[in-house]
Amino acid sequence: AQSVTQLGSHVSVSEGALVLLRCNYSSSVPPYLFWYVQYPNQGLQLLLKYTSAATLVKGINGFEAEFKKSETSFHLTKPSAHMSDAAEYFCAVSIPRGGATNKLIFGTGTLLAVQP
Amino acid sequence: EPEVTQTPSHQVTQMGQEVILRCVPISNHLYFYWYRQILGQKVEFLVSFYNNEISEKSEIFDDQFSVERPDGSNFTLKIRSTKLEDSAMYFCAARDRSYNEQFFGPGTRLTVL
Numbered sequence: 279a280q281s282v283t284q285l286g287s288h289v290s291v292s293e294g295a296l297v298l299l300r301c302n303y304s305s306s307v308p309p310y311l312f313w314y315v316q317y318p319n320q321g322l323q324l325l326l327k328y329t330s331a332a333t334l335v336k337g338i339n340g341f342e343a344e345f346k347k348s349e350t351s352f353h354l355t356k357p358s359a360h361m362s363d364a365a366e367y368f369c370a371v372s373i374p375r376g377g378a379t380n381k382l383i384f385g386t387g388t389l390l391a392v393q394p
Numbered sequence: 395e396p397e398v399t400q401t402p403s404h405q406v407t408q409m410g411q412e413v414i415l416r417c418v419p420i421s422n423h424l425y426f427y428w429y430r431q432i433l434g435q436k437v438e439f440l441v442s443f444y445n446n447e448i449s450e451k452s453e454i455f456d457d458q459f460s461v462e463r464p465d466g467s468n469f470t471l472k473i474r475s476t477k478l479e480d481s482a483m484y485f486c487a488a489r490d491r492s493y494n495e496q497f498f499g500p501g502t503r504l505t506v507l
Contacts (some may be wrong), residue, residue, distance in 0.1 A: 321485060321500040322437070344459060370429070379450040380489070381427065382496060384437040 280305045280371045292393050296342040297341075311352040312382065313343055314371040322368065327336030328352060328373070328383035329372045339363070364391065364392045398499035400486050406505045410475050412450045415495040415502045417469040417486030427496060428461065430454070437485065443469065476506045 285300040303309060305332040326337025335343040339362075343354045352369060366389045370382040399418045407413050419426055428440040441451040443461050460472045469488075473480055483503050488497040 288455060309498045314498075323500040324495050324497075327495055370437075379442045380425070380496075381439045381442055382429070382437075382487075383439065 280309065282369050282371050282381045282383055283383035284367075284369050284388050286388055287386065288389050288391070290391040290393060291359045293361055294358050297354070297359045297363065297367075299354040299367050299390065301343075301352045301354065301385060302350050303352060303369075303371045305371060305373060307373055310372045310374050310380075312372070313337065313341070313352075313354050314368045314370060314384075315366065316366045316387075318365075325354070325367070330345055344391075356364060359390075359392045360393065361392050364390055366390070370371065398486055398497050400484075400499035400502050402435075402502060403500065403504045404505070407476055407477055409506055413473050413476055413484075413504060415471045415473075415484050415500055415504070417488075418467055419486070419488035420490075420497060421467075421471055423488035423490050423497070424448075425489045425491075426461075426463070428471045429485045429487060429498075430482040431481075431485065431501075432471045432482045440484075449507075471488055473504075474480065476504075478506050480504060 281304045283302045298375040310334045311328040314322040315325050320349045325341050326335045328335050336342045341356045368387045372380050372382050401416045426443040429437050431437045439452050442449045455479050457502045460473045483501045486499040486503045489496045
């Protein structure tokens with residue numbers, strides 16, 4: 279079975295500082311990996327995805343993530359935090375296969391606070 | 395840009411009542427999903443739907459739940475007899491054949507009193 283672990287349920291950074299949100303996955307087969315962002319009282323928006331192409335993936339709003347198979351990690355980074363980045367971030371894994379499911383398994387989320 | 399829509403945005407119901415949550419996926423999407431998020435918890439998979447049948451369901455998706463796509467556009471989740479623990483945000487998602495991503499709707503907040 280697949281699973282996702284997000285270390286740190288709350289992360290606080292200063293505006294302009296590096297953002298690092300950690301995600302480790304468990305999967306018996308090569309996975310697809312995703313980062314979603316959820317702003318207060320809103321739905322889930324895809325930030326970026328890894329689908330077995332380049333291991334360094336760039337997403338929206340200046341975020342990027344690197345797939346590291348040896349570490350089973352897919353950490354999310356942004357060089358310089360902005361106040362508008364304050365939100366909850368979810369890492370998710372999916373197993374691509376010929377069937378119709380490809381359900382997403384989510385981590386518990388990391389709430390990012392950005393201090394002025 | 396086309397998007398997944400959900401109605402209502404907020405539903406309040408009494409325990410034991412039936413509720414139907416509605417989703418309108420993007421028109422060329424073929425695979426449909428329901429997820430839920432209990433307040434303060436992670437997003438959980440409920441069910442996936444393809445070619446007018448359930449392709450996978452989680453253990454949360456018991457006999458009280460059902461899904462259908464009655465008219466080829468709407469995708470609905472029905473809870474037959476709601477319980478207090480069904481209170482959550484319910485998200486619909488959809489994707490096309492290529493599986494680049496699942497597109498999520500804004501969610502329906504269900505409150506069971």
